Amino acid sequence: MFTDQPILRIPGPTPIPPSVRQAMSQPMIGHRTQETTELLTQVRPKLKPVFGTDQEVVILTGSGTAGLEAAVVNTVKPGEDVLVIVTGAFGDRFAKICDAYQINTQRFDVKWGEAVNPEDIAAYLKKNTSIKAVFATHCETSTGILNPIKELAKVVHDNSDALFIVDGVSSIGGVETKMDEWNIDLLVTGSQKALMLPPGLTFLAASDRAWKVMENNGNSRFYLNLQKYRDSQQKNAVPYTPALTLMFGLEEALKLIEEEDLQHIFNRHHLLRDMTRAAFKAHDIPLLTVDEFASPTVTAIRPTDFNPEELRKTIKSEFNLDVAGGQKQLKEKIFRIGHMGYCTPADILETVSMVEIGLRKIGKEIELGAGVRAAQEIYLK
Amino acid sequence: MFTDQPILRIPGPTPIPPSVRQAMSQPMIGHRTQETTELLTQVRPKLKPVFGTDQEVVILTGSGTAGLEAAVVNTVKPGEDVLVIVTGAFGDRFAKICDAYQINTQRFDVKWGEAVNPEDIAAYLKKNTSIKAVFATHCETSTGILNPIKELAKVVHDNSDALFIVDGVSSIGGVETKMDEWNIDLLVTGSQKALMLPPGLTFLAASDRAWKVMENNGNSRFYLNLQKYRDSQQKNAVPYTPALTLMFGLEEALKLIEEEDLQHIFNRHHLLRDMTRAAFKAHDIPLLTVDEFASPTVTAIRPTDFNPEELRKTIKSEFNLDVAGGQKQLKEKIFRIGHMGYCTPADILETVSMVEIGLRKIGKEIELGAGVRAAQEIYLK
Numbered sequence: 054m055f056t057d058q059p060i061l062r063i064p065g066p067t068p069i070p071p072s073v074r075q076a077m078s079q080p081m082i083g084h085r086t087q088e089t090t091e092l093l094t095q096v097r098p099k100l101k102p103v104f105g106t107d108q109e110v111v112i113l114t115g116s117g118t119a120g121l122e123a124a125v126v127n128t129v130k131p132g133e134d135v136l137v138i139v140t141g142a143f144g145d146r147f148a149k150i151c152d153a154y155q156i157n158t159q160r161f162d163v164k165w166g167e168a169v170n171p172e173d174i175a176a177y178l179k180k181n182t183s184i185k186a187v188f189a190t191h192c193e194t195s196t197g198i199l200n201p202i203k204e205l206a207k208v209v210h211d212n213s214d215a216l217f218i219v220d221g222v223s224s225i226g227g228v229e230t231k232m233d234e235w236n237i238d239l240l241v242t243g244s245q246k247a248l249m250l251p252p253g254l255t256f257l258a259a260s261d262r263a264w265k266v267m268e269n270n271g272n273s274r275f276y277l278n279l280q281k282y283r284d285s286q287q288k289n290a291v292p293y294t295p296a297l298t299l300m301f302g303l304e305e306a307l308k309l310i311e312e313e314d315l316q317h318i319f320n321r322h323h324l325l326r327d328m329t330r331a332a333f334k335a336h337d338i339p340l341l342t343v344d345e346f347a348s349p350t351v352t353a354i355r356p357t358d359f360n361p362e363e364l365r366k367t368i369k370s371e372f373n374l375d376v377a378g379g380q381k382q383l384k385e386k387i388f389r390i391g392h393m394g395y396c397t398p399a400d401i402l403e404t405v406s407m408v409e410i411g412l413r414k415i416g417k418e419i420e421l422g423a424g425v426r427a428a429q430e431i432y433l434k
Numbered sequence: 435m436f437t438d439q440p441i442l443r444i445p446g447p448t449p450i451p452p453s454v455r456q457a458m459s460q461p462m463i464g465h466r467t468q469e470t471t472e473l474l475t476q477v478r479p480k481l482k483p484v485f486g487t488d489q490e491v492v493i494l495t496g497s498g499t500a501g502l503e504a505a506v507v508n509t510v511k512p513g514e515d516v517l518v519i520v521t522g523a524f525g526d527r528f529a530k531i532c533d534a535y536q537i538n539t540q541r542f543d544v545k546w547g548e549a550v551n552p553e554d555i556a557a558y559l560k561k562n563t564s565i566k567a568v569f570a571t572h573c574e575t576s577t578g579i580l581n582p583i584k585e586l587a588k589v590v591h592d593n594s595d596a597l598f599i600v601d602g603v604s605s606i607g608g609v610e611t612k613m614d615e616w617n618i619d620l621l622v623t624g625s626q627k628a629l630m631l632p633p634g635l636t637f638l639a640a641s642d643r644a645w646k647v648m649e650n651n652g653n654s655r656f657y658l659n660l661q662k663y664r665d666s667q668q669k670n671a672v673p674y675t676p677a678l679t680l681m682f683g684l685e686e687a688l689k690l691i692e693e694e695d696l697q698h699i700f701n702r703h704h705l706l707r708d709m710t711r712a713a714f715k716a717h718d719i720p721l722l723t724v725d726e727f728a729s730p731t732v733t734a735i736r737p738t739d740f741n742p743e744e745l746r747k748t749i750k751s752e753f754n755l756d757v758a759g760g761q762k763q764l765k766e767k768i769f770r771i772g773h774m775g776y777c778t779p780a781d782i783l784e785t786v787s788m789v790e791i792g793l794r795k796i797g798k799e800i801e802l803g804a805g806v807r808a809a810q811e812i813y814l815k
């Protein structure tokens with residue numbers, strides 16, 4: 054190994070900027086003191102543009118899955134009909150959470166690696182008028198697809214009274230998301246993806262309509278009751294002791310986002326995606342997704358003539374480079390390169406270079422440097 | 435202010451040792467990689483003696499309240515009868531969580547500042563034979579009482595078939611707790627108290643009997659389903675992306691605990707308690723609790739001739755010293771000094787010195803140094 058520290062090119066957790074790591078090494082503070090009030094005063098307004106909303110973005114301590122569960126348990130009652138659009142493992146998780154709560158879960162399954170067609174959802178909702186909520190995944194981390202959320206929001210609202218609830222875990226902060234303008238009712242994300250933070254925080258924002266539903270929802274819930282978080286945060290306070298270390302990091306990460314500017318960040322993620330895709334195209338190694346719906350945050354590669362697990366093992370042992378494998382039905386069929394958050398064009402050039410060596414090491418006859426060159430050409434365009 | 439950093443003498447979050455802060459500044463790792471496997475291999479066996487158990491101690495990302503809720507939702511079904519022993523705000527929280535789940539919650543309320551008498555619980559259980567679980571708080575953080583958990587466990591098992599479920603949030607790691615020997619069925623703690631970590635992790639361990647109940651519990655739950663954590667951890671894996679930064683810290687904190695030795699840690703906490711109590715007794719300032727049931731981790735002081743909020747404000751502005759106020763019915767009636775986790779006799783001497791100055795500043799005629807001297811005498815015994 055050339056480094057004792059993993060080079061993280063998985064789609065989350067993602068690398069942490071040094072200034073964020075430094076911020077997190079601050080001494081502890083009290084959660085009912087002035088210091089926490091000041092921290093919330095700093096971060097609350099800066100979270101809103103990242104979500105594209107004027108609503109309060111509530112901060113919960115938990116994995117992204119806790120955020121997804123909060124989105125379910127606060128909005129839908131057992132026995133109600135919901136539609137879950139499943140384009141991969143995380144759409145499937147939304148469905149499994151709904152199932153765990155005895156919600157009547159109707160799945161709209163799309164072939165893994167493809168995006169959902171909003172017209173199909175429009176047709177479904179016209180036929181099925183009892184749907185109370187539609188759940189969708191913005192970037193499906195397991196396949197690297199970016200679902201057309203803006204268009205989906207429109208067809209959901211044009212064809213039903215359902216709430217439109219979106220998993221933005223691997224998109225928010227890396228991909229343009231206009232929650233208010235697009236009419237998303239509930240939007241969830243996690244800290245460990247494009248927000249450049251360690252895992253452990255999950256964030257949710259809701260439309261007025263969704264808040265009204267949540268306020269009148271009698272479901273059993275305590276820790277995940279979003280109203281408590283909103284009511285506390287609006288007084289710059291917290292209902293329970295939050296992961297303050299991660300909130301120190303959040304304050305710094307949001308400063309970095311503001312400094313770089315959101316539009317620049319979105320453009321950078323497009324560039325990272327295009328460089329990554331160009332590199333594999335140059336080697337005629339198939340990508341799982343079409344260009345049109347390729348996520349700016351993660352790229353899945355589906356090789357036909359080598360074993361992705363063999364490549365992953367080789368680049369891990371040669372370079373300590375972590376890329377992700379496939380999940381569930383895509384297990385051992387794909388590998389995934391994360392390029393979100395604290396990731397630069399130089400990181401992609403480095404990653405492609407290492408992957409090329411890995412490909413040679415496992416016996417694939419590739420032209421060394423051809424992928425790097427293709428990525429460089431994209432950069433220079 | 436003499437320091438830009440708060441001096442934390444609240445009963446959690448507590449100060450973080452420098453080596454733990456340093457451990458947490460490590461670069462990020464993947465949650466499905468060898469690095470996480472190695473991390474779990476390190477921490478799992480070291481957590482067990484802290485709980486006094488041979489059972490798996492599961493690690494969840496969340497506030498302590500998430501751990502308390504997990505203890506409820508995994509064990510008891512809506513409509514079942516439970517007994518919640520309420521000796522303060524955290525017993526009350528257990529009751530509120532049960533209420534939120536439509537559990538038939540019978541409260542056994544004890545005057546705040548007093549410990550529960552196990553004989554009273556024995557009598558209650560003899561009369562009320564339908565109780566499925568008894569919930570108790572080991573150290574009641576809001577009053578500084580340490581309930582007699584060992585004796586309570588005995589009377590619960592001698593007089594009923596109920597599970598005995600204990601909130602050990604502000605005791606575990608600072609106060610001797612022998613989960614297996616005492617026959618505690620489910621034990622919960624949080625990271626931000628005696629474990630010397632930031633908030634954001636919660637830990638639970640269960641007896642074989644409790645696991646059997648949890649496995650057959652059909653309640654709606656997903657993120658807080660403890661079986662998923664146990665099953666993953668036993669393979670040194672995690673079900674969802676955990677707060678890895680805090681787990682880096684956990685690895686280091688558990689090393690520190692092992693190095694100091696648990697028995698030494700428990701003795702140190704007794705000393706810190708006795709020094710703190712002696713200081714206020716020297717000034718004839720009343721303590722909320724009697725010596726016999728005083729917690730080694732937090733001391734509540736109930737002054738009769740000055741306003742505790744005035745004192746708190748003064749020492750905050752003079753020294754940036756944070757001590758806690760009272761909660762709910764004890765609001766503005768007490769103040770609380772936390773002395774758990776990363777806390778030494780020197781910290782107590784310093785704290786008492788600053789509090790004495792604060793008392794003079796708010797106009798109380800005390801003999802300067804008398805409290806410090808009393809604490810020193812305890813130290814020298």
